[in-house]
Amino acid sequence: MMNCQSQKLWKVNIYETSASGNQLTKIDAVKPVENSIKIKLNPEQKFQKITGFGGAFTESSAYLLNKLSKANREKVLQLYFGEDGANYSLTRTTIASCDFSLKNYTYAPVADDKELKHFSVQEDMNDLVPMIKEAQKISKNGFKILASPWTSPPWMKDNNAWINGKLLPQYNETFALYFSKYLTEYKKLGIPIWGITVINEPHGNGGNWESMLFTPKEMTDFVENFLGPKLEKDGYGNVKIFGYDQNRSELKNWVDEMYRSEKSSKYFAGTAIHWYDSTFKIFEDELQYAHQKNPSKHLIQTEACIDGDIPKWKDDSWYWSAEATDWGFDWAKEEEKYLHPKYVPVFRYAGDIIGCLNNQVDGWIDWNMVLDKNGGPNWFKNWCGAPILVDPEKDEVYVTPLYYTMAHFSKFIRPDAVRIGFENPDSDLKITAVKNQDGSVAVVIFNPSEQAKNIEISLENQKISTKISAKALQTVHLTF
Incomplete structure (x- = not known):
């Protein structure tokens, strides 16, 4: 037969x-x-089984969408979430403010409010929440949201500041409660959060915008003893906790600590990574090491963007030319300059996504979905690029080649693909x-x-x- x-x-x-x-x-x-x-x-x-591809809901992107005509706002969201568009399946958002917010803000502004009686996500209601809700309506199959804080409320830190500093031990329980409250408030809004990272970029960002510092041991201790048990107790044991959330070159140190024991491993769903160590290296050895350390865990790229430059407006050829520079082109240590040559934006995106997938990464999230011609708005003036750029004054939308690059993956490689x-x-x-x-x-x-x-x-x-x-x-x- x-x-x-x-x-x-x-x-x-x-x-x-x-x-x-x-x-x-x-x-x-x-x-x-x-x-x-x-x-x-x-x-x-x-x-590996694929989790998804997508970009980030930020206040900057949401604010810009609110400034466009209804038709162009719909156009952008359809491009990202419609079946005929990129059909994003995995997204990220911020827990309170980041550099791509209009200002510094926290959900717990009252100092020493250990029970977080004054907790409120009201700051998100004008722009961020409406963008997410509209995307939900457009997306036929839905999408996962991974949420990240850039810092705890400043009063929980040893320097009482938005930037740098460490979580004071007396606020371990309160910061764990902060996550639980956030999950509850967003759930009430009809926005279920699939996963969280403990902090964005625990090594800091050079002391420039919202940040909070953790060592691998400090973060693992916090998750094992406070955050994991608190979410479990409050009915959020299914929300995935991701450790690290910074560049790949440090992966070995972090996964060694995160998966140091059965107890610590229990609470980590996986590791979050960024790409800013180099404009061309994939760090294959580090990715493979992280996977082999605990093959059952996720390995998700949570942030990438064309940084260190004001984006080019309506100039497709620039995105195919080796003219882009990143932060390291000017600011990297002399011995690390070789990692940051000029590069081709489309090549960097396409090469990195393929390199990541071929080295056990199961999800890849771009940074801002929408920015303006200056690469903002951004309270710190830390300009970046985005796959879709807009001019709110003229109500114009520019779909860059980076959008189509992302769509080659997100549209055709669907969640749970192998x-x-x-x-x-x-x-x-x-x-x-x-x-x-x-x-x-x-x-x-x-x-x-x-x-x-x-x-x-x-x-x-x-x-x-x-x-x-x-x-x-x-x-x-x-x-x-």
């Missing part, structure tokens, strides 16, 4: 974004060409592949070279031929 599986013919849809002008454009498969690069997929070789194996003989091509829960297969191919390339993808007994443009990203989506 013939194997029905072997007779199944995959339907092929191919989408490309390129320096030559394609924007998630549907293109045709091509006839087989001799000497094609032969990519062989191996669905039997399975790796990354699968492949063989790729061309070291210039960067590739990742997954099998989705609905049985479809998505192959994302990144060609940073100056030459178009012919590719033959084999899956089971079927061969699919495609041609990827020079300096391009392509998703081959196979359904049946």
Whole structure:
């Protein structure tokens, strides 16, 4: 009897974004060409389960959306959360203020209010909450939200300030309660929070905007003895707690401490990471080490952006050119300057997402979804880029190539997909592949070279031929 599986013919849809002008454009498969690069997929070789892809709800983004016309506000949210858009599935938001807020604020402004009787999320009600609620209405399948504080209320810290300082021991229980109150208030608003990180960037940020310092041991002790038990007691034991939440080069120190015992491991759902250590390194060894330390735990990239520069407005070519700089281009120590050369924004996004996926990362979250022409608003004037830029004065929206780059992953690699194996003989091509829960297969191919390339993808007994443009990203989506 013939194997029905072997007779199944995959339907092929191919989408490309390129320096030559394609924007998630549907293109045709091509006839087989001799000497094609032969990519062989191996669905039997399975790796991590995917949590999702997306960006962050910040006060800056929400404030800007409120300044646009109703039509453009709807357009932006449809682009991110609509089925015909990027269909984001994993997002982040801030617990009280961060640099991308309009001002410093906390949900517990009254000093020494240990029972948090004056706790309120009222500051979020004008902009942030409406943006999230509108996105919820648009998203057919829903999305997960990971929430992060940049600092505790200043009065809980040894320096009584927004920036730096450490949590005073007498406020361990109160800060744990702060998280529980936040989860409760957002739940009342119809916004369930899927996960939290203990603090954004526990090494600090150079003493520039909201921050609070933790060592690996201090954070692990706080989670094991206070935060984990408190959330469990208050009925939030299902909310995932993520440790660390900063750059990848320090991962080993953090996971060694977080997973030091069965008791500490119990409360950590995984590790959160950022990409700011380098504009080109993936830190594969560190990612693999973190995964092997506790293979059952998540490894999620929670923040990335084009930083250190005012974003370019309506200039697609800039996003495909090696003209971007980051904070380290000017400020890194001399011995670390090599990690921060000028780079191509699209290449950095595409290369990092593929590199992360191929090294056990299961979720990847961009930073602000929307910023203005200056890379703000931002109370500290710490300008950054975003995939969608707007000019609220002229009610204009600019969808940058970074948006389409993100959509190549978020649109076609859905939650609970499983990354699968492949063989790729061309070291210039960067590739990742997954099998989705609905049985479809998505192959994302990144060609940073100056030459178009012919590719033959084999899956089971079927061969699919495609041609990827020079300096391009392509998703081959196979359904049946």
